[in-house]
Amino acid sequence: MVxxxxxxxxxNELGEFGVIDHLTKNFVNRNASTLKGVGDxxxxxxxxxxxxxxxxxxxxxxxxxxLMYMPLKHLGYKAVVVNLSDIYAxxxxxxxxTVSIAISNRFSVxxxxxxxxxxxxxxxxxxxxxxGGDTTSSPKGLVISVTAIGQGKKETxxxxxxxxxxxxxxxxxxxxxxxxxxxxxxxxxxxxLSNPGVQPDLEGQNYLVGRQLxxxxxxxxxxxxxxxxxxxTAMIDISDGxxxxxxxxxxxxxxxxxxxxxxxxxxxxxxxxxxxxxxxxITCALSGGxxxxxxxxxxxxxxxxxxxxPDIYIMGEMVPAADGxxxxxxxxxxxxxxxxxxxxx
Amino acid sequence: MVxxxxxxxxxNELGEFGVIDHLTKNFVNRNASTLKGVGDxxxxxxxxxxxxxxxxxxxxxxxxxxLMYMPLKHLGYKAVVVNLSDIYAxxxxxxxxTVSIAISNRFSVxxxxxxxxxxxxxxxxxxxxxxGGDTTSSPKGLVISVTAIGQGKKETxxxxxxxxxxxxxxxxxxxxxxxxxxxxxxxxxxxxLSNPGVQPDLEGQNYLVGRQLxxxxxxxxxxxxxxxxxxxTAMIDISDGxxxxxxxxxxxxxxxxxxxxxxxxxxxxxxxxxxxxxxxxITCALSGGxxxxxxxxxxxxxxxxxxxxPDIYIMGEMVPAADGxxxxxxxxxxxxxxxxxxxxx
Numbered sequence: 189m190v191x192x193x194x195x196x197x198x199x200n201e202l203g204e205f206g207v208i209d210h211l212t213k214n215f216v217n218r219n220a221s222t223l224k225g226v227g228d229x230x231x232x233x234x235x236x237x238x239x240x241x242x243x244x245x246x247x248x249x250x251x252x253x254x255l256m257y258m259p260l261k262h263l264g265y266k267a268v269v270v271n272l273s274d275i276y277a278x279x280x281x282x283x284x285x286t287v288s289i290a291i292s293n294r295f296s297v298x299x300x301x302x303x304x305x306x307x308x309x310x311x312x313x314x315x316x317x318x319x320g321g322d323t324t325s326s327p328k329g330l331v332i333s334v335t336a337i338g339q340g341k342k343e344t345x346x347x348x349x350x351x352x353x354x355x356x357x358x359x360x361x362x363x364x365x366x367x368x369x370x371x372x373x374x375x376x377x378x379x380x381l382s383n384p385g386v387q388p389d390l391e392g393q394n395y396l397v398g399r400q401l402x403x404x405x406x407x408x409x410x411x412x413x414x415x416x417x418x419x420x421t422a423m424i425d426i427s428d429g430x431x432x433x434x435x436x437x438x439x440x441x442x443x444x445x446x447x448x449x450x451x452x453x454x455x456x457x458x459x460x461x462x463x464x465x466x467x468x469x470i471t472c473a474l475s476g477g478x479x480x481x482x483x484x485x486x487x488x489x490x491x492x493x494x495x496x497x498p499d500i501y502i503m504g505e506m507v508p509a510a511d512g513x514x515x516x517x518x519x520x521x522x523x524x525x526x527x528x529x530x531x532x533x
Numbered sequence: 534m535v536x537x538x539x540x541x542x543x544x545n546e547l548g549e550f551g552v553i554d555h556l557t558k559n560f561v562n563r564n565a566s567t568l569k570g571v572g573d574x575x576x577x578x579x580x581x582x583x584x585x586x587x588x589x590x591x592x593x594x595x596x597x598x599x600l601m602y603m604p605l606k607h608l609g610y611k612a613v614v615v616n617l618s619d620i621y622a623x624x625x626x627x628x629x630x631t632v633s634i635a636i637s638n639r640f641s642v643x644x645x646x647x648x649x650x651x652x653x654x655x656x657x658x659x660x661x662x663x664x665g666g667d668t669t670s671s672p673k674g675l676v677i678s679v680t681a682i683g684q685g686k687k688e689t690x691x692x693x694x695x696x697x698x699x700x701x702x703x704x705x706x707x708x709x710x711x712x713x714x715x716x717x718x719x720x721x722x723x724x725x726l727s728n729p730g731v732q733p734d735l736e737g738q739n740y741l742v743g744r745q746l747x748x749x750x751x752x753x754x755x756x757x758x759x760x761x762x763x764x765x766t767a768m769i770d771i772s773d774g775x776x777x778x779x780x781x782x783x784x785x786x787x788x789x790x791x792x793x794x795x796x797x798x799x800x801x802x803x804x805x806x807x808x809x810x811x812x813x814x815i816t817c818a819l820s821g822g823x824x825x826x827x828x829x830x831x832x833x834x835x836x837x838x839x840x841x842x843p844d845i846y847i848m849g850e851m852v853p854a855a856d857g858x859x860x861x862x863x864x865x866x867x868x869x870x871x872x873x874x875x876x877x878x
Contacts, residue, residue, distance in 0.1 A: 190600075190601070190602055190603070190604045191600050191604060191605050191644065191647070195641075195643050196641040196643060197641055197642035197643060198638075198641065198642070199636070199638070199640065199641065199642055199645070200638075201642070202642060204668060204669075207642070207645065207668055208666075208668050210642065210646075211645055211646065211649040211668075212649070212663060214653060215653055215656065215662070215663045216662075217662040217664075218656075218660050218661070218662055219628040219629065219660070219661070219662050221628055221629075221684070222628070222629060222662040222664055224664070225629075225662055225663060225664040225665065226663060226664060226665055226666070230665065231629065231631065231664030231665040233585075233628075233629060233664070233682065235580035235581060235582055235585070236580060236581035236582035237580055237581035237582075240578075240580070240585055240682075242629070242631060242664065242665060242680070242682060243665065244631045244633055244665060244666060244667055244678070244680055245633070245667050246633045246634075246635050246667045246669045246676075246678065248635050248669055248670070248671055248672070248676075249672075250672040251635075251669060251670050251671065251672065252669070255535075255536050256535070257535055258535070259535045259536060260536050283564040283566055283567070283578070284564065284566075284567060284570075284576065284578060284587070286576065286587060286589045286680065288589055288590070288591045288678055289591075290591050290593050290596075290676060291544070293543075293544070293545075295544065296540075296541040296542055296543065296544065297542035297543070297544055297546070297547060297552070297555065298540050298541060298542060299536065300544070300552065300556055301555075301556065302536070304556040304557070308559060308560055311560065311563075315563050315564070316563070316564070317560070317561075317562040317563055317564050317567040317570055318557060318560045318570060318571060319562075319567055319569070319570040319571060319576030319578070319587065320570065320571055320575065320576040320587060320588065320589060321553075321571070321589060322589055322590050322591045322678075323549060323552055323553050323556075324549075324591045324593055324596060324597070325593070325596055326593050326596065326676075327593070327594075327595040327596065327673065327674065328672065328673050328674075329672065329673075331591075331593075331635060331671075331676050333589070333591065333633055333667075333678035335587070335589055335631065335680045337578065337585075337587060339566070
């Protein structure tokens, strides 16, 4: 009764990024310590010994995960990892996390123990401390909110907005595998639902399923950058798919980009399984998401520093904004890359 | 299928605080910057220029709020305020917040604009910056997660665990009003549901309803403490009710307490409405919650500093743990105060 609005605009008309821009456009920053607010992988807060980086993510049952095939321990691990990835994407080191959960009464203490065993495993591996959170009930399903707090240096913090024309576009690791892992799990779920007697057939699919159920964040790359004295000119992590992330880098840096299809790293299992599913492997890389690899740009004179580093691939180059964001296909065609982001309200 | 646990212990067997203790008991802190993890109003992270305080809360539709009588603008305001209150309870000043929302498709852009107008109003009044968040869809209802980040000094940060025997137990403002505001709104909701033609009758109840719909955090008291050079020996904010919060202070400080019923501040409207509802006013103060006042202890030699300060009430004293936590009633009886916390899974 108190919340009756005359006009009603569907959220899907704006899409995820449009909604965030729209809702936050009137906010102003009042504190000198706020170096960067909304609009990057993490907020940047200045302190005397550097910067604190803060990032937060929601994981909602039925939207981000399905407990039919996602073990709670893996879910706990993944919930932490996806947030740490945002801190690494700022070239920082995560040190603390808070974890809040809202749970319906179908969750037992034993189920929560599994979830927290996964959270603890991630804390141990990535050397972060669980420092707080909130535990509450939910009318339906499980909602997890994780906030990660990291430490960085002001001069080496990497934003989305600082790529320049001529910079090389690089990525760590391969893309599209987590998406295909999800498709495999969804397929087995459907088979199980129509015939609960059938055992899941994921033989030989450890790599793809593992990329979906137990992703890792690229702390190794951040350490490698520091050792190599390489500071990317811009960086973002790949959570929504290569297309979305290239779009963010370009929009915020006010540049364009081209991506060579032949330069996009794909795991052999990704290529094989995409074909089995009658999908184009490059589409899986562009729109799949959940890879949690780092997409970054470097000044062209820094190429010597990455040439011999393992697991770093040069995929393209930043160009003037007027040239747009394009994929150069193996067949010699040029396709515009479209921003994605969800529209699944 | 992957999450089938043999043993099944109901979460309600442990209660809120028991669940948190149980799930986090194996976690260790690995970073020197983590001064305080789980177990206080906020985590405490050391920096060269003091400490960063981090607190987070979930607000779940159908559990923490009802959109039948909670205007979205007020909800946005309140979601921020309850988190800022946790930072003030550490004797710190909040400077940044992140806000994440999960929304079902029944929320329009106009509805979200209202929510964010409330968030913005709180940011403006309390001088904090919105620096990030996550926006996602939800299968059902609205979930809001707010994280507040504040600045404090290491030597004046107030914990729950540092009250001593002999300290005076004090509170800012009056208690129980927000709970009675909620009861009034619930009553009108039931009347409306059985007869939608009837207009809500909240005439003369502005104070109680206001305490529920638009609580404020006691930044004024933190400023007053600083001006008076008063550092409480321990502090907590009252979100779950006086009984719960006294219990937390006592448990973590390893002391007992007595509370004088005659010393518990009650607003005249609270006393009147409690009697109308056939409730004992002191029960509303002890178990109602959502007052967002500060409950704190001071060394007895500091009494001169607060004697003439407005809106501070001395309610009792900290005693040896063996003496327990008791209420001295106006009638001269002694009742044990029981810990509350939710059990509403």
